[in-house]
Amino acid sequence: MSLRMAMAKLLKKLRFSASHAFSSSTVTTNSLPVSFSGKRLSHWYQTGEYGWRANLRDPCLWIVISGHVVVTLGISANTAFAEDVTSETSSANSTGDDLTGLRKIEDGSVASNIHTAKWRVFTDKGRELFLQGKLDDAERLFVAAIQEAKEGFGEQDPHVASACNNLAELYRVKKAFDKAEPLYLEAIKILEESFGPDDVRVAVAVHNLGQFYVGQRMLEKARVSYERALKIKRRVLGYGHSECSDTMYQIGMVLYLQGKERDAETIIKESISMLETGGEGESFVCIRRLRFLSQLYLKSNRLDEAEMIQRKILNIMELSKGWYSLDTVIAAESLALTLQKSSETKQSKELLERCLDVRKALLPCDHIQIGANRLHLARVAMLDCSQYKESDVSRAKAELVMAKDHLHNSIRIARQCLDKVLKQKDKSKKNSVRGNSRKESQAALVILLQSLSTLASVELAKQELQKIQEGDINLEAQEALLQCIAAYNEFVIHKKSIVDSPEIKNAYLSCFKHAQTLLGNKLDERVSKS
Known part of the structure; x- marks a missing residue:
């Protein structure tokens, strides 16, 4: 087996790696390390192996309320624990290539003594405690x-590098960044001395460091680290290898954060092309990158290009999972919202109605995703109304009736979700909602606020079609807006942590401005009475 093939095999097994940052799916800090291999990542995602399968009922994975939101890049909190160097080197040795760099004892075996035994126990127990969220206990074991x-192995042995990496990852999660960086650097130094500066294991360690710098928003340092990692990988594995594609994608993300969107787009497209050439065009990793590329196009208002990418994603999901899958529904909904933005209301409506049918079949009738789906349909009906109001008033009125029906349902579902939250007993006596409950509550509040605001718009459109005098205040629209403001204020009082999100604040401000336009100086008086 050639050295290049041996290195590629080794890298696929390494967990001393930077996990994939900027993940579009939610991955907790409790997840185990992610391999660089796109195929392996796809397998883990599909099977749920190691317990990090995405929860497709999590509203944060699918909800897009105000058309297409601004792209936000959440840095992955995945923890990349270092793998036991011994197991890696024994695999490499079987190929006949000397890739180990391990200190040997006289009979040629790996050193083993009381200290190496303790190292193994402390490392395994530390990982276990980390996954249980017992970070302080895990820290003590990782230090030991x-x-x-x-x-046991020697000051400059790769086992020491792996131990340093584990502790650095823990400090990163604990946000003890001043303690983490020296450990990353020490791990890199040891690996450079053990294997040489251009070894693939050094590339992986440098990639880890780049991820750390991204989390600190030290973007130039992150870019330099990723570019060094990419240079080593290209030399060892070849330009077209999927591992090179992974690091290129991270460079693209850094360029995006630096405001170099065109450069980011170019390199991300290249990373996607490399995956497709390597037969990974339908992998989860590739789809995630395609989704981000479509968001870049949307942000620059290149709707045709975004639509093309989203149709490609939907086609992949249809072929791989069929229509009765929430993954496919999410892809279809994204395309529908882009079509809506392009005023292609007929196609948008057809897709959203199909999404609603599938969600009704797969989810409980009061699931928050169904509420969001109905809100999207109401907005499409509003667009149709505006198109028909001059040429076909009766058709325009019918669209308003449909919009109103969808909105009443989305409001009902959102209120049911929020009522459950308010009824929860707060044992800790803190105004907070944790985990999935908090995410679902935030999504429900956004839906409620925007549905009420949209309902006010429906009532005003209805008033316009009926030719009511402009001086008359629309009581139904007024009531919807006041309910919107009251709902927000209620959660400010009872569940303050829920409203601490940009989406909720934006929805509230939009509603408030709408109310100001309608009620003018009388708004404060009416709000106080409500």
């Missing part, structure tokens, strides 16, 4: 593991 590795 470094000392035992130094005494």
Whole structure:
């Protein structure tokens, strides 16, 4: 087996790696390390192996309320624990290539003594405690593991590097960044001395460091780290390897954060092309990158290009999972919203209605996703109304009736979800909602606020079609807007943590401005009475 093939095989097994940052799916800090291999990542995503399968009922994975939101890049909190160097090197040795760099004892085996045994125990137990969220206990064991590795293997042995990486990852999660960076650098230094500066394991460690810098928004340092990692990978594995594609994608993300959107687009497209050439065009990793590319197009208002990418994603999902899958529904809904933005209301409506049918079949009738789906349909009906109001008043009125029906349902579902939250007993006596409950509550409040605001628009459109005098205040629209403001204020009082999100604040401000336009100086008086 050639050295290049051996290195590629080794890298696919390494967990001493930077996990994929900027994930579009929600991955908790409790997840195990992600391999660089796109195929392997796709397998983990589909099977739920290692317990990090995306929860498709999580509203944060699918909800797009105000058309297409601004692209936000959440840095992945995945923890990339270092793998046992011994197991990697034994695999490499079987190929006949000397890739180990491990200190040997006289009979040629890997050193084994009381300290190496303790290192193994401390490392395994530390990982277990980390996954349980017991970070302080895990920290003590990881610190001890470094000392035992130094005494058992030697100060500059790769086992010490792996122990340093584990502790650095823990400090990153604890946000003890000043402690994490020196450990990353020490791990890189040890690996450079053990394997040489251009070894693929050094590339992986440098990639880890780049991820750390991204989390600190030290973007130039992150870019330099990723570019060094990419240079090593290209030399060892070849330009077209999927591992090179992964690091290129991270560089693209950094360029995006630096405001270099055109450069980011170019390199992300290249990383996608590399995956497709390598037969990974339908993998989860490739789809995630295609989704981000479509968001870049939307942000620059290149709707045709965004639509083309989203149709490609939908086609992949239809072929791989069929229509009765929430993954496919999410892809279809994204395309429908782009079509809506392009005023292609007929196609948008057809897709959204199909999404609604599938969601009704797969989810409970009061699920928050169904409420959001109905809100999208109401907005399409409003667009149709505006198109028909001059040529076909009766058709325009019928669209308003449909919009109103969808909105009443979305409001009902959102209120039911929020009522459950308000009824929850707060044992800790803190105004907070944790985990999925908090996410679902935030999504429900956004839907409620925007549905009420849209309902006010429906009532005003109805008034316009009926030719009511402009001086008359539309009581139904007024009531919807006041309910919107009251709902927001209610959660400010009872569940303050829920409203601490940009989406909710934007929805409230839109509603408030709408109310100001309608009620003028009388708004404060009416709000106080309500």
